[in-house]
Amino acid sequence: MSYKTQAALWLLQRASAAVLGVCVVVHLFTIIYAVRGGLTSAEILERTRGSVGWFAFYSLFVLAVTIHVPIGLRSICTEWLHWRGRSRDFALLLFAAFVAWAGMHAVLAVYI
Amino acid sequence: MKVFVKRGTEVQQFEVPRQPSQTVLDVVTYIQRVLDPTLAYRYACRVGMCGSCAMMVNDVPRWTCRTHVNKVAAGDRLEIAPLRNLPVIRDLVVDMREFFDKWARAKGEFRGRQTKDDDFAPVKPQSAPRQLADAGIECIGCGVCYAACDVVKWNADYLGPAALNRAWTLVNDVRDRARLDRLRAVSGDAGCHACHSHVSCTERCPKHLSPTASIAGLKRAVAKAVLQGDL
Numbered sequence: 001m002s003y004k005t006q007a008a009l010w011l012l013q014r015a016s017a018a019v020l021g022v023c024v025v026v027h028l029f030t031i032i033y034a035v036r037g038g039l040t041s042a043e044i045l046e047r048t049r050g051s052v053g054w055f056a057f058y059s060l061f062v063l064a065v066t067i068h069v070p071i072g073l074r075s076i077c078t079e080w081l082h083w084r085g086r087s088r089d090f091a092l093l094l095f096a097a098f099v100a101w102a103g104m105h106a107v108l109a110v111y112i
Numbered sequence: 113m114k115v116f117v118k119r120g121t122e123v124q125q126f127e128v129p130r131q132p133s134q135t136v137l138d139v140v141t142y143i144q145r146v147l148d149p150t151l152a153y154r155y156a157c158r159v160g161m162c163g164s165c166a167m168m169v170n171d172v173p174r175w176t177c178r179t180h181v182n183k184v185a186a187g188d189r190l191e192i193a194p195l196r197n198l199p200v201i202r203d204l205v206v207d208m209r210e211f212f213d214k215w216a217r218a219k220g221e222f223r224g225r226q227t228k229d230d231d232f233a234p235v236k237p238q239s240a241p242r243q244l245a246d247a248g249i250e251c252i253g254c255g256v257c258y259a260a261c262d263v264v265k266w267n268a269d270y271l272g273p274a275a276l277n278r279a280w281t282l283v284n285d286v287r288d289r290a291r292l293d294r295l296r297a298v299s300g301d302a303g304c305h306a307c308h309s310h311v312s313c314t315e316r317c318p319k320h321l322s323p324t325a326s327i328a329g330l331k332r333a334v335a336k337a338v339l340q341g342d343l
Contacts, residue, residue: 006300079266
């Protein structure tokens with residue numbers, strides 16, 4: 001992998017961390033606000049179904065996780081498992097695809 | 113005092129008398145000169161300039177010539193071992209080749225623009241780049257930071273704090289002409305991006321430098337160069 005790509009991965013991880021910081025705070029405050037007086041699935045769906053705003057917010061959340069987590073796991077694979085090279089990067093690409101699919105599956109489930 | 117010295121796979125115990133203002137290097141020298149002349153260790157200047165006497169003292173990397181026994185001896189006990197993260201040649205002597213080869217890999221040599229026919233390059237001591245370079249310039253190459261670094265332990269290719277700190281001083285040297293080459297050399301998995309900012313190097317540096325800050329500076333410089341399309 002070229003030094004440029006490696007530097008770009010580092011930048012992407014920092015940028016996605018910044019997005020995640022905001023997303024996690026919004027998500028947690030929404031939970032705290034929403035559970036006042038009990039929480040039902042009907043209430044959640046009422047808020048999220050057809051809401052373009054929440055759909056966009058959670059899509060961004062999923063995108064940030066999809067970028068951030070595999071890049072972090074790349075370092076863990078290198079340092080702890082001594083797993084390097086293309087097989088590691090390919091496995092992490094697959095993992096990223098899985099995270100994106102699972103995340104968007106959940107987002108769509110509460111949007112539609 | 114009881115002194116435990118790691119020699120290969122064995123640990124040898126010695127009884128060394130305490131003295132006022134005694135350094136760890138004094139202890140090792142006493143052992144070699146009085147108790148066991150076969151003990152191998154390395155030192156040169158004895159005054160904290162040459163960077164050759166670093167060892168693990170009670171599991172912490174230190175420059176032994178400036179480390180007083182009073183400050184580090186746990187009770188009446190001292191454990192001395194060769195520097196971590198470097199191959200051992202014998203007893204307390206480590207092979208520093210890998211450490212200095214990485215300085216070369218990080219393009220740690222100055223490459224100037226001018227020839228001997230040119231006039232002196234004016235560099236204002238108060239200018240921002242010079243201040244940044246000065247902050248890291250006093251490295252004596254002792255290897256303490258390299259031994260303190262966990263990333264070096266986990267990732268054998270990692271250039272390490274000292275080599276990256278050296279690169280950072282040159283990146284900020286306005287006379288140098290190899291800036292982009294150097295930024296390429298210190299990028300990526302073996303370079304500055306591998307640093308997790310554990311700050312162990314800064315914590316242990318006997319010269320109170322901050323390789324962590326230098327590495328963070330390199331990360332910023334590389335990011336800027338990538339975004340501007342220079343790299």
